[in-house]
Amino acid sequence: MQTTAELSTLAFTNTPGFVREYRKDFPILDRMVYEKPLVFLDNAASTQMPSQVMETITAYHSFHHANVHRGVHQLSQEASELYEGAREKIRAFIGASSEREVIFTSGTTDSINLVANSYGGYNLKQGDVILISEMEHHANIVPWYMVARRTGAIIKVIPILDDGTLDMNALHEMIRDEKVKILCVNHVSNALGTINPVAEICALCREKGIITVIDGAQAVSHDSVDVKSIGADFYAFSGHKMHGPTGIGILYGREDILKGMEPFKGGGDMILSVSFEHIEWNELPFKFEAGTPPIAQAIGLGAAADYLNSLDRVEVKKYEDSLLHYAEEKLITVPGLRIVGKAANKVSLHSFVIDGVHPHDIGSILDGEGVAVRTGQHCAEPVMKRFGIPATTRASMSFYNTFEEIDELVLALHKVTELFNVTK
Amino acid sequence: MQTTAELSTLAFTNTPGFVREYRKDFPILDRMVYEKPLVFLDNAASTQMPSQVMETITAYHSFHHANVHRGVHQLSQEASELYEGAREKIRAFIGASSEREVIFTSGTTDSINLVANSYGGYNLKQGDVILISEMEHHANIVPWYMVARRTGAIIKVIPILDDGTLDMNALHEMIRDEKVKILCVNHVSNALGTINPVAEICALCREKGIITVIDGAQAVSHDSVDVKSIGADFYAFSGHKMHGPTGIGILYGREDILKGMEPFKGGGDMILSVSFEHIEWNELPFKFEAGTPPIAQAIGLGAAADYLNSLDRVEVKKYEDSLLHYAEEKLITVPGLRIVGKAANKVSLHSFVIDGVHPHDIGSILDGEGVAVRTGQHCAEPVMKRFGIPATTRASMSFYNTFEEIDELVLALHKVTELFNVTK
Amino acid sequence: MLLNNRSKNLYQEVILDHNKNPRNYSQPERFSHFAKGNNPLCGDKLDLFLLLNDEKIVEEIGFIGDGCAISKASASIMTTVVKGKHIDEVRKLFDGFHNMAVGNISASEDPALRRLRVFEGVKDLPARVKCATLAWHTLDAALNNKEIISTE
């Protein structure tokens, strides 16, 4: 929590010029909604795409498209080079050691299902324990629930503290159990904004031989990520949450672990030879990429990484922090409003509730004012249960949001509380 | 096989005007390769995208993008309507009874893996038999090989005849075995071009209670497909093989079968409620769509269906048949050339070998002449073994290819045989 | 402060009142029909209890649940409207309400919808149609002896 005195030391108190410049890259930000300018504060659900990425995709389809890997002709060569070039861009973007560690999937959910099945499905035994944090998105719960049912493994939950941070004491205690084989935690919580100490957690787990599965879906757009310095065994994220396309995601995995794993899906390109009696798997990363991959989407993701790299990410992070704190100062002026998730380390999003007003009503009324927020459980039902609330309203910011947009949000919220006659 | 006399009864002997018009929709067809106009004859690997589809995708990103299903705000509503609207377009495109039968996947391979795991994985028992045709693409072999290893089921192979058609007598015989639970066959073979009598096969299987898994990857771009009149239990295809995007595919499944199936992947949106102890699956089709779906790609696929519907598909089919027969007449003038796959019912592709010249060399030399063909095993190793050849060269046509392009292909092939000194 | 028209049309005084003070918000001592309603999208949950007498008239009705203002007010107003009515009439009201909510008909076309027309505004907010109709779908399920329904 920041006091106003601390606030004044923040990097930005007004929307800086570079943000106004960046906004021009995003055509959708000029949209009107019910004759009001769109205020898009639903970036945690999906981010918007800059023209640079759109143009890369269109150019690919207009000049280079063909299937990859299998062709000797020029277009297929070009497509393959663009596709593998995108892999190299992503490798560099997350600091992986080798392109063999970078698997293209269709999204975070697909990535985690791959790990749960191809690692968990083959290594978990009856009575083994999977530790899952209480603040996980369903994407990092359901695949484990399914594999636990199949293998007889047991899921145990690492609790959250009242401020929305992970209970690290409990975690320390829980990993002493030798039955613990896998630990699943998100780098950043989509429901609370909390940035988890994943490097610390991975180091603890590494000591005990526990495999770490880090859900980075909410992390990659807000700050640079380096999987090696985090020390994760697996790290998953999605294109559409980092200004890239839908239909694409990444599973980073440590090469020595990936090597020993069976494939998740079967099909073309993931095999070296096929007969009805015997099949030989291909090398990394192709073993995990069955069939025609999401070629255009991978290339789009590479362009999104280029775009993020072209920003001054340190400055952008500072700006997002300022937005976050500005939003907090303003939000608490709304009668009956309570922020859920008060971690000192948060990305630029606030989940909140207002006494006596259901989030769904808030969402609809805000929508009428042109303000797009998400309301509901944010695919994190256990978090809602933990805090004893049915749902929250979530305003999630990106670097292209402005101080003025926060003012619009807060103004609209005041209309809500006035309508519902909420007083302090 | 057509004689020249029969040929003269063909609908087209010259490239008609409508084809030249359609070509304008495809910017890539204007490309030059090594200073020669591109002759793209690798459509079976992946088809090219018309501007109409590219524009739909760009418009989506520029004006409507947000995550689907979960938002009350306007953009999320629009994205959801576009996404579900695309599902309805695909439902109509393939004649499914309901949108609950149309599942968005990331491609044919993903679709078949879904069936193999969620149907096969739960229903196959030790000793059960999966019948797979000898002309299957690896996508319809490897997932079954994987599930057979897990369940103890046995794979038996329906042989191909010398002309590249399925041995229907053998099939009749094989399905009499009561252990047969699943039959897998492609609607159209990507290696041979053969159009299989899938309606007949599905009717035979239906009588015996055998589940049919039809791989339609090569069928949907060449002719209208009606899953109900085929009578398939499952029907799979890919966006990128019908002038739509990569990263998207469809699994059609009969509703009563899909209803009883467990999900393949876990995550957001495919559940109704989640706790660490109990999870309730969502309804069809969402039960099978875990996580953020390929939104832009589904919308692009809908646009591709619109595009195909805008063509005169009966006329286009006739034109492709003419191309096929013209190509045959011309190809057999090349010394030492032999067409592999002589079914009476073929889509517009020819696989062939040339005595004493390896397909890879043919592919490279053709590439130098601007002609893009595929060479290799076409992800169908068993077909190559069946015909005792290491690989073939495959020229696969789409409705935008011209008679003149066939001439270019054949001219380039003559250069190959001259270089390699092949005489009859 | 000035509110957007769509919001104003929907969040009328009577809806806000029923949200705050829902009528028949309890489980009746005796009931013959019961169903649970669930709208997972926004987390609306509803238990509905009905007592039909021998003439198939709704003698008692009550609900308990949690949800947004629209779903709560809709349940509350529904209970006041259907009480004392024959189930044939109730089913007709359900059809009418549903058609009004999705914009198939205008409330003014059907005098029976008079007290329900405050919900006509949902037709402009497609995401909220399910909130408004949840109670009615649950009622329908109770009458058809389906115990759990979901409007997702």
Added chain:
Amino acid sequence: MLLNNRSKNLYQEVILDHNKNPRNYSQPERFSHFAKGNNPLCGDKLDLFLLLNDEKIVEEIGFIGDGCAISKASASIMTTVVKGKHIDEVRKLFDGFHNMAVGNISASEDPALRRLRVFEGVKDLPARVKCATLAWHTLDAALNNKEIISTE
């Protein structure tokens, strides 16, 4: 008929000749080293046999296999070039060949590559580099006692 330059540079008479009449195309009676090479992309397959004498000189070499003209000619020419050479020299040739094939060096920079320069043209056909280098990678594997290699 006029052929595109890239093709002409690669498919020279000597390559076509070695493709048609590969030298040392047999399994020697005695051999000390063996490896299988495999390029799944185009289905090239190759068994390579070597006899090294006590001075580590290639006394015998032979291959059997199937593949495209480039891979076959490369294997054939390689056998003729390495026969009688010390393995240190062979390894240097392998490096040189590899660097030439991927375009890192020009064949003219290294006199040892004189008889191998016919393959210089593959540098313009990235899809074919693996065909040209398969035999050399297999040779390297045989010398390092790895039995199966794949260039995919």
